[in-house]
Amino acid sequence: MxxxxxxxxxxxxxxxxxxxxNRLKHSGITxxxxxxxxxxxxxxxxxxxxxxxxxxxxxGFLHYKTNKYALNYLELPSGVKFVLNxxxxxxxxxxxxxxxxxxxxxxxxxxxxxxTMGTPVTSDLFEAKLxxxxxxxxxxxxKII
Amino acid sequence: xxxxxxxxxxxxxxxxxxxxTYGALVSQMLRDFESVDDVNKQLDRIGFNMGLRLIEDxxxxxxxxxxxxxxxxxxxxxxxxRMYLNVQPTVSNWAASSDEFSLIFDTNPLTEFVELPxxxxxxxxxxxxxxxxxxxxxxVQLEVQCWFTQDQLKGDxxxxxxxxxxxxxxxxxxxxxx
Numbered sequence: 001m002x003x004x005x006x007x008x009x010x011x012x013x014x015x016x017x018x019x020x021x022n023r024l025k026h027s028g029i030t031x032x033x034x035x036x037x038x039x040x041x042x043x044x045x046x047x048x049x050x051x052x053x054x055x056x057x058x059x060g061f062l063h064y065k066t067n068k069y070a071l072n073y074l075e076l077p078s079g080v081k082f083v084l085n086x087x088x089x090x091x092x093x094x095x096x097x098x099x100x101x102x103x104x105x106x107x108x109x110x111x112x113x114x115x116t117m118g119t120p121v122t123s124d125l126f127e128a129k130l131x132x133x134x135x136x137x138x139x140x141x142x143k144i145i
Numbered sequence: 146x147x148x149x150x151x152x153x154x155x156x157x158x159x160x161x162x163x164x165x166t167y168g169a170l171v172s173q174m175l176r177d178f179e180s181v182d183d184v185n186k187q188l189d190r191i192g193f194n195m196g197l198r199l200i201e202d203x204x205x206x207x208x209x210x211x212x213x214x215x216x217x218x219x220x221x222x223x224x225x226x227r228m229y230l231n232v233q234p235t236v237s238n239w240a241a242s243s244d245e246f247s248l249i250f251d252t253n254p255l256t257e258f259v260e261l262p263x264x265x266x267x268x269x270x271x272x273x274x275x276x277x278x279x280x281x282x283x284x285v286q287l288e289v290q291c292w293f294t295q296d297q298l299k300g301d302x303x304x305x306x307x308x309x310x311x312x313x314x315x316x317x318x319x320x321x322x323x
Contacts, residue, residue: 011316077211078200078284079316102205110201117197 001141003134004069004085008105010118011079013039016109017121019130021140023085038083042073062094076101090139104129160231160254167255171270181267192273196280203228203281211285215310218287219246222278222308230254234306244310253297253304261298270298278308286314 004024008017015035027034042061049061063072065088074082074097082097108126109115115123134140174184203209203225212218219236226248227233234248255271269275275291282289288311295305 076201076204077209078204079286080201098208106201106205110198 001090001139002087003090003137003140004087006085006100006130006134007035007038007081007083008121009035009039009042009081009083011081012118013043014118015039015120016080017126019127019134021134042081042083046075072097074098074101080105086139087141093139096137096139100130100133104133161257164254164257164259167273168259171268175265175268181265185267185269185272188269188272189276189279192276192278193280193283194276195273196277196282197284199229199277200281200284212287215244215246218282219248219308222248225281238305238307240309246308247294248306248308250297250304250306256298256304259298266299269293270296271304274306278306283314286316288312288314 002022004022005018005020007015010016013036015032018031018035027037029037045064046061050057060075061073063070065071068088070086070088070090070093072084072086072093074084074094080101082101084093084097086093104126108123108129109121112123112126115121121127171184171188174187175181178184178187203221206228207221207224209221212221216239223234223236232250232252232254234250236246237249238247239245253271255274259270261268261270271293275293278291279289290309290311292307293305294307295301295303297304
């Protein structure tokens with residue numbers, strides 16, 4: 001059980017926040033480029049999933065897994081997107097992301113009048129609360145094997 | 146969405162505090178702008194900006210997903226009014242194409258203790274609410290128009306807010322994609 005990193009995008013694909021915990025391998029490109037790449041991939045997967053689905057997709061794309069990590073995706077009706085990379089064994093990540101949204105994002109970012117919508121979040125309070133929340137969660141283990 | 150109705154502890158305040166604060170805002174604006182039209186516009190704009198943020202609060206409290214039709218949207222707006230203003234408007238007067246409906250208020254908490262002076266008959270006192278609905282729905286990809294057709298302040302029996310669906314906004318494509 002471990003949490004690697006978290007991206008938060010808005011509906012226009014702007015990277016609003018990036019947080020990193022147990023990330024062992026870096027992409028070697030700048031954060032901005034990486035975010036663009038990530039958003040482009042999510043956008044493609046989303047349209048792929050909705051086109052290829054043999055049944056009426058309700059929730060759409062939720063997560064994918066490789067042999068080393070899992071990418072978990074939560075999109076709210078307002079277009080905010082939470083992308084959390086964890087290891088393969090973690091469970092209950094959807095609820096975890098929902099809680100980040102309702103208890104931290106809405107509370108410390110949306111309700112903060114000093115934050116202009118559509119710009120990256122610079123609030124220290126949000127960052128501190130997020131770190132605290134992630135670290136005390138059972139999902140936050142020590143190290144990847 | 147998986148989680149239904151997460152009850153976060155909500156801070157309750159007396160509605161009179163809201164009513165009076167709003168009244169102070171409107172009267173200050175009337176003094177600042179001196180033109181009733183400008184005040185209407187500004188109130189709508191303030192409401193719009195509130196709606197943009199309020200929708201996130203609403204979504205996180207109710208855990209509701211996207212609406213499939215306007216009737217569902219109307220129900221959710223009704224629920225939102227109960228959550229935020231503690232009034233339950235009636236949804237009625239559906240247009241035949243069901244893209245237009247009215248919200249009927251028996252009481253409007255914003256207009257309590259308010260009487261419009263004769264020379265402010267053009268003032269849409271609660272147009273903040275219109276802006277709010279417009280802003281909130283825009284965040285969930287719905288473009289609507291919203292206006293008052295009846296107002297208790299102008300001597301009508303009830304307050305009626307008309308909401309009209311304009312179009313569904315499309316998802317933004319990432320830059321550089323063709």
